[in-house]
Amino acid sequence: MNDHQDLNAYRWQILASRTRNPQYPFCYAVVTTGIVCRPGCPSRLPNPENVRFFDNCQDALKAGYRPCKRCHPLDDNKEPSELVVRVCRQIERDPDQANLNTLASVLGYTPAHLQKTFRQQIGITPFDYARALRQQRIYRELGHSRSNTDALLQAGYQSSSQFYTEFKQFSSLPPGSHRQSGKGEILTFAVADTTLGALVVAASDKGLCWISLGDDPHAQVEELQRHFARAEFCPPDEAFNQWVSQVTGLVEAPGERLSIPLDIRGTVFQRQVWEALRKIPMGSTMDYQALADKIGKPGGARAVASACAANVLAVAIPCHRIVRRDGSLSGYRWGVERKADLLAREKGQGMGN
Structure with a gap:
């Protein structure tokens, strides 16, 4: 193994361990999303074959990658405060006890101060963070559990009514169908830039099945992969890139009409x-x-x-x-x-x- 391989193996070990401030700083880029992050980024750990390492973020930017909006690799001053980190850890331990008054009591702050600080730095409330956490867990558990009941309990829901109410807000499929979502399918996807933010587009062999807009393409791709939990994803070819261009045109000029088939899934x-x-x-x-x-x-x-x-x-x-x-x-x-x-x-x- 040469020195370059040794260095990359060391960096992967740092990345996999979620170390936030390694002794020898570096950045890593994810080929499938076009995003550059720093170690400790809260995003899901990418597949090793999709990672490229850089000595610094400037080199990654020159290679065409965009800075992650979750870990802010270009700005060391945007690290979450100790309070926000403690709130996140507390919610992660027990999402169902994430009401504001309980969190404030446990951590020793007033509810107003905790809410304001968290929202200023993260952009959402502690309640929203807890709900997003349950959403991630339910997607994961639906892919592994034998029944909806097992999945909702493992994901931290206390009642089936709470589970079904929240699930309808973020999924177009009923839970039972989602457990098989994407099974046996190969989906093509791509990320593009628009004046309204990042655009993530995916398609099955029947047509477009996913279009999302957002500020964080890395998180958007993760959401896509959770939604189609059992699908296999592949990079775009030239024909698919033309579809993406059409969708981009629709965002920029809504009067345009799509001449692309849609794979619409729902009740x-x-x-x-x-x-x-x-x-x-x-x-x-x-x-x-x-x-x-x-x-x-x-x-x-x-x-x-x-x-x-x-x-x-x-x-x-x-x-x-x-x-x-x-x-x-x-x-x-x-x-x-x-x-x-x-x-x-x-x-x-x-x-x-």
Whole structure:
């Protein structure tokens, strides 16, 4: 083994051990996401064959990689404070005891101070962090457990009602179907840049099955891999890159139409909602109740909202066109600011036509 191989073996050992500040600093890039991180990044450990090591992040940037927005490899001043780290560890030990008052009491801070500090540095509340943690665990457990009941208990849920309520908010498939999600499939995926953030696109042999927008492509790819827990993923070819270009064009100019087949997966009701969403004219909006009425489910406004939240094909299924009854913007899986921007772009294009 030569010196270069010895060095890379040492660096992989540091990376795998989650050491945050190694004696000899370095950065690592993940080929499949195009992201550069530093040791100790909270993202999932990548496969060794997808990792490239660099002496410094500047070299990685020159090679075309982008800095991770979770570990901020270019800015040592963005390390989470000791308080935030303690909050995360406490939640990880027991996500179901992650209510604000309990955390504040255990850690010796006021609830207001703890909430403000955590949200300023992480961007979400402790409650949101705990829910995301349960989400990761349920995806993992669904792939290994023999039943939904075993999976929800192993993931830390105290009741089936809590589990099913939360699961509907982040998955378009029922839990039983998700346990087999992606089994035997080969999905092609790619990451691209847009003016609305990182774009992650994936497709099966039937068509596009995933489009997400966000600020952290590394985390977005992880979400994709969790959603299709049993699928095999492969890099894009030239034909798929043309599909990605079309989706990028749709983000930048919402008036464009996709000439790409969609592999839409969901319940009968969800598909009904998503089909109705695709019929809302560009530049127009509709509230949840109006959409429920349109599909013949006048008492189903809440179910419509859940179906919109479970959509995994951003812009292709335009759930951003759904607003509250008073016209104000409601939640959006990929961020309310992006929702506002998409609507503004559509309105501008409509006026220009």
